Amino acid sequence: MVELTEKLAATLKQDQGTDNMVVTDESVIDMMEHITQAFQSYIDKDGTGITLSRSHVLSTFNGMAKDLSSLAEDLMVSLILLPFHKRLSEDGSHDSGSPGFRYVSRKAAIIFIGGKDDREALSFAGRVAWHPGVELTVIRFLLDTNLENIPRRLIGLIDIAEEEAETKLDDESFTEFYEKYVAGRKVAYTEKHLANSSETYITLRSLKGQYTLIIVGQGGRVNSILTLGLNDWQECPELGPIGDVLSGSGFECESSVLIIQQHRLKGQIDGLNDDFSIM
Template structure:
């Protein structure tokens, strides 16, 4: 399904979120999205923007950034992508996030949190710390060119179809109260990327 789906898809690891019949203004639902970068994360961010429009949702966007000044940061990471491809992906990430920030965060509709991390070990620790804080966490499945913050997480995956971040959050040792939505972007040459033209940012 992940290889042949004719559209962007989401995998829901339901830990009770599906039992919520209705979200209203009087019962606020705390959601979060983790943004590291890459096409799937951009798709997840576009989807989260639509979710943020609901008056009963309190959304927090958590951006993981590479702390280049940290002593624990790896000096070199092997990348399959060329330098030009990495720079292009970083440009798309920054443009996508800047538009989301201007539209939702600057106006107070969405809360913003920034994490400066050195490596995948710190990524893992920070992901684990989110357990129980949100009813639902939205993440991209993969598609990241710069893998400094996720390299090595694949070695411990129990469910590769969920991607490295989704797998950590969906593990049996993570919070039993937090559901996870993993999104994979579908891209067709000549068409706009996104779940639909209505809310795709990039």
């Protein structure tokens, strides 16, 4: 993949009989041949079972992430290796390289509903936020405070005292994250006011195609009306209600999904005796 600049675009020529464009810039041709020779040399020496297939793609830095994803999907690629934007010199130092590669952005989102696993995921997202090549958005799902929108059969399932205690912890954790990252303009923020799990499901479906990575907590929520009922049709309960929806066969989510679970101390997992430790 080569950066498409105005200078390079001016040297392109139409390939006769096809819709393809041919690169005529000598420096680009030499670079591509050098890369091909390096791979071919490796294959000739240690590449038993490896075949080499070349594909030349011209793209602007802003479009590289999308073009790479499309190319990988077309070729059914399972692993992509990308070069770092800086190059290692013979003396061990790094030159400036092509800084544009550093900012080929990846759009990521974290969904925060509440509970210990979501708080753990939020903490992890704080580390992701520092990466200069990631555009992170935190999406907070909030319960519609109008109880008239909540089915009566669900109201009786709520442990008010426990819910209030968890909400307090959620608010403290989220406030700290907001002040550090959102107010500091490192992370974008949006919130969704929802009444039930049906609206949660619809909102999750609306995220399709918007992010390359979605971070969610595995579970650990206390009687959350926003997820109650989602486990009725779970395919993989170990992923949690939100993770299962995002990775379900009927969802067709094109994003990678990272599911975070807070470390459980011994005795905190159902069926685990205090005499045993988690290794």
